[in-house]
Amino acid sequence: MNNYYILAINPGSMSTKIGVFENENEVFTASVEHQSRDLETFPTINAQFEFRKNTVMEILGSHNFEIKKLSAVVGRGGLLPPIQAGGYTVNAAMKKLIWEGNLSQHASNLGALLADTIAKPLGIPAFIYDAVSADEMEDIARITGFPEVQRKSLCHVLNTKAMGRKYAMALGKRYEDLNLVIAHLGGGISISAHKNGKIIDVISDDMGPFSPERSGSIPLFAVVELCYNNRYDKKAMLKKIRGLGGLKGHLGTSDCREIEKRILAGDKKAEKIYEAQAYQIAKGIGEIAAVLKGNLDGIILTGGMAYSEKMTAMIGEYISFMGPVHCLPGENEVEALALGGLRLLRKEEKPHVFRG
Structure with missing residues (x-):
């Protein structure tokens, strides 16, 4: 079985969380809490892109992780128009829609852009997984x-x-x-x-x-x-x-x-x-x-x-x-992103194509 390293990125309203996983196993996770005064200097969510990118790269550097080992990068899916649940490959149509700035303002919109900017120079896939707007409603x-x-x-x-x-x-x-x-x-x-x-x-x-x-x-x-x-x-x-x-x-x-x-x-x-x-x-x-x-x-x-x-x-x-009532506390979104990406890499699931 192939050995995959996956970077998961979850930009939140006041934080940036990432994790690196080797197959199902966590290598490390980290979260940076942002100060309101720092984020308030940006007029839009998209304007935070370089700030968030630098945050991700600084975390990776602080853990001495060599990004050339990565097999894929998975970002949190944002407030896109209604799409299917599961994984999507980040493509030009998705990036164009996000950069146009007409989506509802939410930090998760940056997930696709951050995944793409790290994955593209490495020649590896960038995905989003189970976006906020995934729609299976009857x-x-x-x-x-x-x-x-x-x-x-x-x-x-x-x-x-x-x-x-x-x-x-x-x-x-x-x-x-x-x-x-x-x-x-x-x-x-x-x-x-x-x-x-x-x-x-x-x-x-x-x-x-x-x-x-x-x-x-x-x-x-x-x-x-x-x-x-x-x-x-x-x-x-x-x-x-x-x-x-x-x-x-x-x-x-x-x-x-x-x-x-x-x-x-x-x-x-x-x-x-x-x-x-x-x-x-x-x-x-x-x-x-x-x-x-x-x-x-x-x-x-x-x-x-x-x-x-x-x-x-x-x-x-x-x-x-x-x-039966069961408590599974916490927000396990970084792990969920990584495991979703792993299923895509193993071809247990097929990524959807975003068409805008």
Whole structure:
């Protein structure tokens, strides 16, 4: 069997994470947290390209890794137009679309560009894998009460599919043979229904429970009133939805560790809001489980908040009647990128062609 070295790159809103893997085995992983004052000097996400590239190269240099050993580079897939799940080769059409700057602003858009700029001089493939916009939703799930608005498949595709595969492996089964509900609990929360290896429906971060910094679903009439009362412009409302909503809006912090300390110190408001978040997460899991019609092989809680025994215990009290609940905490996206790239190199999967 061939020996492959794979570089995985995951640019996040406030960090750049990379990992080098030799086949399935981690050689090293590293994360650099960026200061707001540094990123605020760039007018757009694309303008951060050289800064992020230099960050990646500095990490590789600090680990004395010789990049000529690499077999492939895999970047996180960004907010491209709806595409299939799995791997794509980074090509001219993809790079052109990203560089044109018309995509929603998100650091993950840089994943393809960073993978390409490192891979191209080495003559090796650059891939993206399980992009944020990967779309496997069933058509019935797209329909809303507004004819001009369709629901979109936007969730933590990369991590939830990776955790689905990990759970299946622990059972001695294939991910493609299971029906799962997977809740990614992070700064944003998404809940997804996985049926035989496909994400057939999602509750995205603007449609379900509030999270540490996002508002989640809000009663529509109240939102309309806020939009037209001359207190908030569009920019301010979007910030309330993402950035200043959820725990941040109620308690002034998005740090769950700090909130749990407050609760231990007797802060009743913090306790009530934290319990409300668990309640809403559980309600969202129940909602998305319905689309699987009771054929449920497991419920997985993942993401950073899944490290909290308090939060997962509160959620579990509501949902354990539906099926086995398993905590696979953390954001395992770097590993998921590398393993996806490995499957492509081994020809266990075939990369898709992006056509714009």
